[in-house]
Amino acid sequence: MTDAEPGWELYRSFLGVLKEGSLSGAARSLGLTQPTVGRHVEALEQALGLALFTRSQLGLAPTEAALALEPYAETLAATAAALLRVAQSQGDGVRGTVRITASEVVGVEVLPPILAALREQHPGLMVELALTSRVEDLLKREADIAVRMVRPSQDVLLARRVGTIELGLHAHEDYLGRHGTPRSLRELMNGHAIIGFDRETAFLRGLRKELGPLRRDAFALRADSDLAQLAAIRAGYGIGICQVGLARRDARLIRVLPKDLSLPLDTWVAMHVDLRDSPRCRVAFEAVAEGLRRYIEGEVS
Structure with missing residues (x-):
C-alpha cells in the first residue's frame, strides 16, 4: 500500500x-x-x-x-x-440539477405533470428522477429530495407530510364482466386471479395483518414491480392492489371489497436540512409537496 x-x-x-x-x-x-x-x-x-x-x-x-x-x-x-x-446551481435564479427519488408508480404515474409544470416555471432547472423502492439515503446525498411512504426519522432531514395515499383492490371492468365481482374475501381467494408480489420485502412483512390472506402462493401473477402489477390490472388479468387515486382517473378500473382491504400510506416529502436555502431544492420541494397534496386530495385528474 x-x-x-x-x-x-x-x-x-x-x-x-x-x-x-x-x-x-x-x-x-x-x-x-x-x-x-x-x-x-x-x-x-x-x-x-x-x-x-x-x-x-x-x-x-x-x-x-x-x-x-x-x-x-x-x-x-x-x-x-x-x-x-x-456547483451547477450557483448564480442568480433557479438553475442547476435537482435529484428526486420516488417509487416506480409515483415516479411514472404521479410526478411527471408536477415536474412538467415545474420546468415551465423554471426552465433553468434540470431534474434527475431516480425510481426505486429502495430508500435512497438523503444523508449520503444519493438524492436531494425523496418521496417516501414512511416518516423519515433522521433529525437532519426536513420532512413534510403531504397526506395519505390509499391502496385498495381493483380490477378492470372487462375482467369483472367475465368473472364477476367478488362479494367477500373468500370469493376472492377461491374464484379469482389475484395479482401480487413475488418476493416479500420488509415493507410487505409489516403489512401482513392488513393483507390478510393475500400471500404469495395465492397469486396468479407475481411481480415485484408495482408498475408491472398495475399494467396487469389495466390489461384485465385479474384483481390487484393499486392506488385509489390512480384508479379514480380511469372509469374502467373498479374498486372491489373496499371494506375488506384499505391500506392508508402516510406520504412524506423530505430533503436534507442543509439544502433548505438552495433555490433549486426549495422550489422543487415545494412543487413536489404541493403537487402530491393536490393528487391525494383529488384536485387533479
Missing part, C-alpha cells in the same frame, strides 16, 4: 467495473477507453495493496475486499454527484 491517496477517478473506474463486470463494459458506461479503465483499477490495487478483481469465464469477479469497499466508493460517487449539482 502506498502513502499517496488514490484519486477519485480510480474509484470511479472501480465502481464501473463492479457494476458492469468487465473493463469494456465499464469503459462504455464511463466514456473512457478500456486501457484507461484497466490502468485505473491496477493503480487503485497498487495504492491499496489489495487485489480487487479476479478473472472468470463471466468476466471480472470482485474479490471480498472489493465488495467491502463498494459502499464507501458509492458514498464517494454520491458526494461527487451532489458536489456537481451544487
Whole structure:
C-alpha cells in the first residue's frame, strides 16, 4: 500500500467495473477507453495493496475486499454527484440539477405533470428522477429530495407530510364482466386471479395483518414491480392492489371489497436540512409537496 491517496477517478473506474463486470463494459458506461479503465483499477490495487478483481469465464469477479469497499466508493460517487449539482446551481435564479427519488408508480404515474409544470416555471432547472423502492439515503446525498411512504426519522432531514395515499383492490371492468365481482374475501381467494408480489420485502412483512390472506402462493401473477402489477390490472388479468387515486382517473378500473382491504400510506416529502436555502431544492420541494397534496386530495385528474 502506498502513502499517496488514490484519486477519485480510480474509484470511479472501480465502481464501473463492479457494476458492469468487465473493463469494456465499464469503459462504455464511463466514456473512457478500456486501457484507461484497466490502468485505473491496477493503480487503485497498487495504492491499496489489495487485489480487487479476479478473472472468470463471466468476466471480472470482485474479490471480498472489493465488495467491502463498494459502499464507501458509492458514498464517494454520491458526494461527487451532489458536489456537481451544487456547483451547477450557483448564480442568480433557479438553475442547476435537482435529484428526486420516488417509487416506480409515483415516479411514472404521479410526478411527471408536477415536474412538467415545474420546468415551465423554471426552465433553468434540470431534474434527475431516480425510481426505486429502495430508500435512497438523503444523508449520503444519493438524492436531494425523496418521496417516501414512511416518516423519515433522521433529525437532519426536513420532512413534510403531504397526506395519505390509499391502496385498495381493483380490477378492470372487462375482467369483472367475465368473472364477476367478488362479494367477500373468500370469493376472492377461491374464484379469482389475484395479482401480487413475488418476493416479500420488509415493507410487505409489516403489512401482513392488513393483507390478510393475500400471500404469495395465492397469486396468479407475481411481480415485484408495482408498475408491472398495475399494467396487469389495466390489461384485465385479474384483481390487484393499486392506488385509489390512480384508479379514480380511469372509469374502467373498479374498486372491489373496499371494506375488506384499505391500506392508508402516510406520504412524506423530505430533503436534507442543509439544502433548505438552495433555490433549486426549495422550489422543487415545494412543487413536489404541493403537487402530491393536490393528487391525494383529488384536485387533479
